[in-house]
Amino acid sequence: MSRNQLLGDPANPIAPCHPLAGHESQIDELRATGAQFYQRGWSVGTSSNYSVVLRADPLELLVTASGKDKGQLAPTDFVRVGADGRPTQADQPKSSAETLLHVVVASVLPVGAILHTHSPWATELSQLYFAQGGIEFEGYEMLKGLEGIKTHERRFRFEIFDNTQDIPVLAEQVRQRLTDATNPLEYGYLIRGHGLYTWGRDVAEARRHVEILEFLLECQARKIQLVGPPSN
Amino acid sequence: MSRNQLLGDPANPIAPCHPLAGHESQIDELRATGAQFYQRGWSVGTSSNYSVVLRADPLELLVTASGKDKGQLAPTDFVRVGADGRPTQADQPKSSAETLLHVVVASVLPVGAILHTHSPWATELSQLYFAQGGIEFEGYEMLKGLEGIKTHERRFRFEIFDNTQDIPVLAEQVRQRLTDATNPLEYGYLIRGHGLYTWGRDVAEARRHVEILEFLLECQARKIQLVGPPSN
Amino acid sequence: MSRNQLLGDPANPIAPCHPLAGHESQIDELRATGAQFYQRGWSVGTSSNYSVVLRADPLELLVTASGKDKGQLAPTDFVRVGADGRPTQADQPKSSAETLLHVVVASVLPVGAILHTHSPWATELSQLYFAQGGIEFEGYEMLKGLEGIKTHERRFRFEIFDNTQDIPVLAEQVRQRLTDATNPLEYGYLIRGHGLYTWGRDVAEARRHVEILEFLLECQARKIQLVGPPSN
Amino acid sequence: MSRNQLLGDPANPIAPCHPLAGHESQIDELRATGAQFYQRGWSVGTSSNYSVVLRADPLELLVTASGKDKGQLAPTDFVRVGADGRPTQADQPKSSAETLLHVVVASVLPVGAILHTHSPWATELSQLYFAQGGIEFEGYEMLKGLEGIKTHERRFRFEIFDNTQDIPVLAEQVRQRLTDATNPLEYGYLIRGHGLYTWGRDVAEARRHVEILEFLLECQARKIQLVGPPSN
Numbered sequence: 001m002s003r004n005q006l007l008g009d010p011a012n013p014i015a016p017c018h019p020l021a022g023h024e025s026q027i028d029e030l031r032a033t034g035a036q037f038y039q040r041g042w043s044v045g046t047s048s049n050y051s052v053v054l055r056a057d058p059l060e061l062l063v064t065a066s067g068k069d070k071g072q073l074a075p076t077d078f079v080r081v082g083a084d085g086r087p088t089q090a091d092q093p094k095s096s097a098e099t100l101l102h103v104v105v106a107s108v109l110p111v112g113a114i115l116h117t118h119s120p121w122a123t124e125l126s127q128l129y130f131a132q133g134g135i136e137f138e139g140y141e142m143l144k145g146l147e148g149i150k151t152h153e154r155r156f157r158f159e160i161f162d163n164t165q166d167i168p169v170l171a172e173q174v175r176q177r178l179t180d181a182t183n184p185l186e187y188g189y190l191i192r193g194h195g196l197y198t199w200g201r202d203v204a205e206a207r208r209h210v211e212i213l214e215f216l217l218e219c220q221a222r223k224i225q226l227v228g229p230p231s232n
Numbered sequence: 233m234s235r236n237q238l239l240g241d242p243a244n245p246i247a248p249c250h251p252l253a254g255h256e257s258q259i260d261e262l263r264a265t266g267a268q269f270y271q272r273g274w275s276v277g278t279s280s281n282y283s284v285v286l287r288a289d290p291l292e293l294l295v296t297a298s299g300k301d302k303g304q305l306a307p308t309d310f311v312r313v314g315a316d317g318r319p320t321q322a323d324q325p326k327s328s329a330e331t332l333l334h335v336v337v338a339s340v341l342p343v344g345a346i347l348h349t350h351s352p353w354a355t356e357l358s359q360l361y362f363a364q365g366g367i368e369f370e371g372y373e374m375l376k377g378l379e380g381i382k383t384h385e386r387r388f389r390f391e392i393f394d395n396t397q398d399i400p401v402l403a404e405q406v407r408q409r410l411t412d413a414t415n416p417l418e419y420g421y422l423i424r425g426h427g428l429y430t431w432g433r434d435v436a437e438a439r440r441h442v443e444i445l446e447f448l449l450e451c452q453a454r455k456i457q458l459v460g461p462p463s464n
Numbered sequence: 465m466s467r468n469q470l471l472g473d474p475a476n477p478i479a480p481c482h483p484l485a486g487h488e489s490q491i492d493e494l495r496a497t498g499a500q501f502y503q504r505g506w507s508v509g510t511s512s513n514y515s516v517v518l519r520a521d522p523l524e525l526l527v528t529a530s531g532k533d534k535g536q537l538a539p540t541d542f543v544r545v546g547a548d549g550r551p552t553q554a555d556q557p558k559s560s561a562e563t564l565l566h567v568v569v570a571s572v573l574p575v576g577a578i579l580h581t582h583s584p585w586a587t588e589l590s591q592l593y594f595a596q597g598g599i600e601f602e603g604y605e606m607l608k609g610l611e612g613i614k615t616h617e618r619r620f621r622f623e624i625f626d627n628t629q630d631i632p633v634l635a636e637q638v639r640q641r642l643t644d645a646t647n648p649l650e651y652g653y654l655i656r657g658h659g660l661y662t663w664g665r666d667v668a669e670a671r672r673h674v675e676i677l678e679f680l681l682e683c684q685a686r687k688i689q690l691v692g693p694p695s696n
Numbered sequence: 697m698s699r700n701q702l703l704g705d706p707a708n709p710i711a712p713c714h715p716l717a718g719h720e721s722q723i724d725e726l727r728a729t730g731a732q733f734y735q736r737g738w739s740v741g742t743s744s745n746y747s748v749v750l751r752a753d754p755l756e757l758l759v760t761a762s763g764k765d766k767g768q769l770a771p772t773d774f775v776r777v778g779a780d781g782r783p784t785q786a787d788q789p790k791s792s793a794e795t796l797l798h799v800v801v802a803s804v805l806p807v808g809a810i811l812h813t814h815s816p817w818a819t820e821l822s823q824l825y826f827a828q829g830g831i832e833f834e835g836y837e838m839l840k841g842l843e844g845i846k847t848h849e850r851r852f853r854f855e856i857f858d859n860t861q862d863i864p865v866l867a868e869q870v871r872q873r874l875t876d877a878t879n880p881l882e883y884g885y886l887i888r889g890h891g892l893y894t895w896g897r898d899v900a901e902a903r904r905h906v907e908i909l910e911f912l913l914e915c916q917a918r919k920i921q922l923v924g925p926p927s928n
Binding site: 041044045046047069118120121123124125127128163165191192193194195221224225229 | 371372373374377382383384436440443444446447450451454455457458459460
């Protein structure tokens with residue numbers, strides 16, 4: 001069964017006058033993504049949040065509402081927000097507390113979807129490597145799944161930001177790294193003890209990036225299980 | 233597919249005169265929870281038990297019957313019990329041997345559901361940390377999924393009780409810790425070599441708490457895999 | 465969805481004159497068991513075999529045919545065999561090479577079903593503990609899921625036989641341990657580098673025993689991951 | 697539910713004039729295989745590729761198109777290619793970059809299907825054992841699932857090739873080892889940091905070989921977790 005066939009909810013369709021009407025297919029893609037990531041253990045306990053970019057100018061995103069079970073998102077568990085992270089429509093549920101982390105990426109990069117997951121390995125490895133500021137990957141064929149990478153010999157540094165409840169401050173830190181003139185952040189980043197953010201031109205590409213980044217973290221952890229913790 | 237769509241059993245509905253009639257929706261929530269937890273490996277081999285509070289005064293709970301496969305609970309695999317843990321209706325199956333551990337929580341806290349799971353990590357970590365009496369978690373964003381916690385900087389201590397077949401004695405120990413005036417037990421607890429108990433205002437919240445507590449245990453175990461056993 | 469609802473194959477029913485006709489419900493239970501164990505990773509690559517006892521005197525079993533994918537057993541992927549392990553009906557597929565390991569249990573104990581699984585941990589732990597002849601479990605609440613055990617303080621020794629391609633010899637070794645007057649083998653056993661055998665009065669009990677024995681092996685392996693290999 | 701029942705796409709059938717028309721059943725087998733391997737974590741992030749041999753002389757294969765999500769392959773996500781790895785039909789999607797690794801096996805061995813997976817353990821163990829050129833397995837009952845092996849006492853050496861983006865060069869190295877007169881490569885091989893290739897007379901046998909080789913890698917990794925890294 002296709003993961004996209006999981007969705008739609010004939011018993012509870014989005015009403016024609018609902019603020020989300022017309023966005024059913026993007027909503028269904030995010031719902032399928034949530035069901036998949038929940039099953040993988042990357043989005044349990046109402047953690048994680050997902051968004052798609054509805055338009056670039058003025059910026060508008062569709063983001064998961066706060067506190068929803070990502071394994072069974074309802075068609076109406078989403079919010080439309082603007083460049084300030086606030087709802088653009090009346091009578092919507094509260095958007096995720098981390099909405100600005102979605103907005104900042106969409107305001108800087110030409111992306112179509114942003115995904116945040118919260119797996120056990122992302123949680124632990126972001127703690128273990130926090131003092132070094134990142135985890136470096138090289139020699140992995142899987143790196144080629146990150147859009148634009150053509151060889152396993154390319155090096156990718158998965159940077160780690162410290163966790164905070166002050167999301168505007170973190171969003172500004174991310175903005176600075178995304179727009180760094182000489183060494184901009186690419187593909188995604190980790191938040192210490194919290195999980196990862198990544199993005200893509202559409203939901204499929206962003207989902208692929210999640211799978212690849214989680215795969216790399218899984219490999220890093222398993223390598224440590226095989227040969228011991230990193231000495232540096 | 234929504235996990236709640238797993239359920240109902242058209243071939244075997246609860247008869248109108250059955251003691252469980254009228255509670256189909258709560259029963260279906262627990263059945264869906266069982267299917268999910270079984271799949272995760274947290275409720276295999278007929279382990280685990282789940283309950284919902286039907287009313288507070290006089291207290292009545294609906295609890296899983298003893299020895300049922302939690303991955304495929306039938307609509308009638310439940311029992312209504314009172315404040316003494318005994319059936320409130322005639323002709324019901326035997327309730328779980330640990331029924332009093334459900335009753336004691338519902339008699340002290342304003343909860344709607346109590347869930348017990350029995351995962352491999354809960355089993356092993358409750359052994360490993362038994363001498364210290366608990367496992368402390370701090371710095372995890374996932375802590376915020378425990379109702380009322382607002383920051384990852386909050387410390388949570390997951391206390392461990394010794395295992396026993398004398399359930400009334402254990403229930404009394406739990407009651408004392410739940411009602412401790414200065415430092416009451418919060419969110420849940422572990423039983424050594426046995427698993428965890430947690431609760432919430434409804435099944436969804438209790439299930440979220442299970443997912444978060446199992447996530448934290450998973451993280452603790454993986455941390456040990458990465459950096460070795462705790463030295464203290 | 466109930467695991468037992470996975471089954472039946474309307475497009476390919478067992479014909480009324482087929483040697484398996486009349487045993488559809490037992491066949492469906494074994495097919496559901498196979499789908500479940502395959503998903504868990506305990507029966508991949510056509511490994512494992514399962515049986516039910518059709519009658520005790522003269523002994524007749526229904527056993528999985530040789531070399532079938534246990535994740536998608538067809539209704540006709542089974543064979544009826546007698547006390548000598550040979551087919552009791554004409555025109556049947558070849559039975560599993562290990563058929564005599566099923567027959568020997570059914571000829572000695574009053575069981576209704578015998579299940580063999582082949583998980584990674586059963587494979588590795590049966591190697592690691594082979595020199596000691598078995599793995600001892602005590603202090604696990606999960607032990608109570610083994611029929612007749614009433615407390616976690618009961619000790620269970622999971623014995624290990626050496627692997628061999630000479631099945632009649634192994635079957636005889638198992639028979640001797642099952643009928644040992646002072647210390648008979650209970651609940652199941654391991655074969656080195658190969659997997660486990662267990663049984664029960666029916667498929668549900670045998671399946672529960674598989675889940676419990678696999679859980680205990682999983683716990684033993686995780687304990688070693690946490691605290692290192694056993695020193696004895 | 698049979699894995700083969702996952703498939704077909706009534707809403708999007710292969711048109712009668714489509715280059716893939718007439719190959720629906722082989723396509724469905726590969727689509728089911730992809731859904732299964734994706735779920736196991738062996739084919740995430742659009743990694744992996746699969747093929748069936750349509751005819752031997754002149755050689756023609758049906759291969760997965762480049763960059764597709766293996767968890768939800770569409771009926772038209774396949775390409776027909778010839779002995780040079782190029783499309784044999786007009787207006788087809790781009791075939792996998794590793795198409796020649798499929799062609800070389802089919803041009804040398806009498807196989808019906810070739811499967812490439814990309815699991816975390818294949819990735820890490822092929823790095824860990826690269827200096828030794830391979831991983832040796834002996835004493836595993838599961839070895840008997842490799843077609844033609846009759847005893848667990850048989851030794852199997854899983855050879856490792858270095859990774860490269862120059863696929864023709866790697867294909868030639870594989871051809872030489874497959875046709876080595878004294879010690880030909882058998883059953884499959886690993887590519888460093890990349891994954892495994894295996895094959896069989898049909899999709900079912902190739903899939904079984906994937907399951908067995910992944911099982912052996914899983915066992916090797918778990919053994920290291922239990923007793924430490926190999927000393928040689």
